[in-house]
Amino acid sequence: MEDHISKCLNCESELKEKYEFCPNCGQKTTEDLTLGVLFYNTISNYFSFDARFLKGFLPLMFKPGFLPKKFIEGKRLLYLHPGQMYLFVAFVFFFIFSFTARKHTESLNTQLRKTLNDNTATLVDTVNIRESDSIRVADSIQKRKSDSIAKVKLRKALEDNKFLTGMTETEIDSIVATTNLNDKDLNFSFNEEKIDSLIQNNASDQEIYKAMGMDEDDGWFMRKIYAQALKFYKARDGGNILQAFYDTIPIALFFLLPIFALILKVLYYKRGRYAHHLVFSFYYFSFLFTVFSIIFGINMIWDIPDGLDWLIAFSTFIYLLIALKRFYGQGWFFSFFKGSVATFTFMLLVIPFAAVIIALVAFMFY
Template sequence: MDQDLQQCQNCDYQLKADFEFCPNCGQKVNEKLTLKVLFYNTVSNYFSVDARFLKSFLPLVFKPGFLPTKFIEGKRSRYLHPAQLYLFISVVFFFILSLSTNSQPEKINQELLRTKSSEKASVLQDSIEAKQLDSVDRAEAKAFLKNNKWLGSVPEQKIDSILADPNVNKNDISFGFDELKLDSLIAANASDKEIFKAMEMNDDAGWLKRKFYGQILKFYKSRDGGSILKVIYDKIPIALFFLLPLFALLLKLFYSKKGNYTHHLVFSFYYFSFLFLIFSIIFGINLIWNVSGWLDFLLLFSAFVYFLIALKRFYHQGWFVSFFKANVISFLFLVFILPATATILFVYAFLFY
């Protein structure tokens, strides 16, 4: 090999000895592996924390609609890719969210167990009082009917049968079934079939209904609402994976002549990155100290203002049209798409926690 040439360790390309970087693959020549190099390569490869991130972060915050516009125009090497920016900020958000909510499952379980104990005591007390009042009320009713024969001739045996009707003054149960009876069956180690029958499940119930009743029984026994909440938190990234394309679809419906679906998806990536940044600030501040609700409201309101300005700049329409579409899109997303996704997420968490 020529003494004035050296070989790239990555791609074996022949390059001059004074080259610091390989012109073929871009790797630094003869770079020693240190902890600093290892850490930087890991971060830069997965999150692209380099000059492009710094060039992208400030426009993301202070120039709504700027980054998607430049990306569509073809300036894609100067700024961070929308999916990479979304990934990096979302990882930061979920890290802060985990710090803010890591104690919530345990608190919920403690509250549910406390509520269960107080409910049992209340039901027992109500049952005792009901039996005491029941004997007095029935005696008074029986005496009233006997002393008022002018109301009609009612045989004494008929009076007793009417007043002994178990459906008279029947207590309502919050779970939809007799909890005391269910507790006795559970204490007696009754089979699931007997317990489900006490819960008024039909014998011909399908798989989904049986699964639902099984989870109700599981929750009734353990009051483990914390596990449900944990599943919900774990599945939020997957839910957002579907929410972002749906949001882009809404944009496509309202701006059908303003580019193809990919253009709206680019806009959505950058806007959701900004939303994650706002929520990271909100959860981060409340993690350190509890602030008044007006600050949270102000930050959330800024997300709408940002959305309005971004729509105007990216789609090049007037303020009135942009304001109208921003309100309608936000309404449809918050009232229909987001609640539907949250409901599906909760049902999934309940069925598989």
């Protein structure tokens, strides 16, 4: 009986249909792309990084949609596996980002300490303290400290989000200078004088928790909230919380990427399995991490103008549109519409929700 001849999807070499693997390149001849196959290949190939990354880097950056399309077509050994590429690029990005994160946390802590020391020294040097005025001066010092901490945090938040708000340094200075941060805005919900007195008298944490308002029947979560609130109240150390926030981001991305793929699945529900959309998301996020790695790397040497930041952000959206058109094969109108829906859904709903969760986790475990 004559053997039927077929072609390998990867190298396109002719082979007999009875062969389970291609004798030329070694790829399995019949392998449907499922979630199991995708993640098995991710794990098994993670430590086999080779020249395929270099071969796929230029297409990743300058040919949107090319790599996921080729992978779906069956060419899965010519280029680096999408999951492997994503893990490698994400590792590089967070390594570079760690320097920026450390700089932010150290700057915040240093500025807080400097502000507190400067304000205390100024008050002590300029005010002629009399015995009858000691309580008033102490209250004034505490108020100045709290006001300074709040303004430092306000400035830090505005400066970190200049890219999103478009504010200039002059506008930020004006907002910080004119913002009235009174005692009501800054106080904790508990009696601070009582808590300070308990701390000075070396009271146990359980006593302090009760003074803060914790009930005896509160569960683990609420007890943890009170414990972290007391920890923050004692240290007033925003830098550690910020660092914990940064440290949690890589973990969160392992959940955000599948959500982005799910959004694509909803928008393109007739265009393949969920695993196909996940392949596209792996490559697209790899592109984003590569771009951000370059940007953060340059910013470590030279501060990029805000206008260029906006241009780069817009270029990643254009990249997404081209990639969607090439990968899913629809026209420009549908690609623009679905790309806009996916972007706004992810940016305005998913990421803000994730940021709240990350902030809560950072506060709970810093």
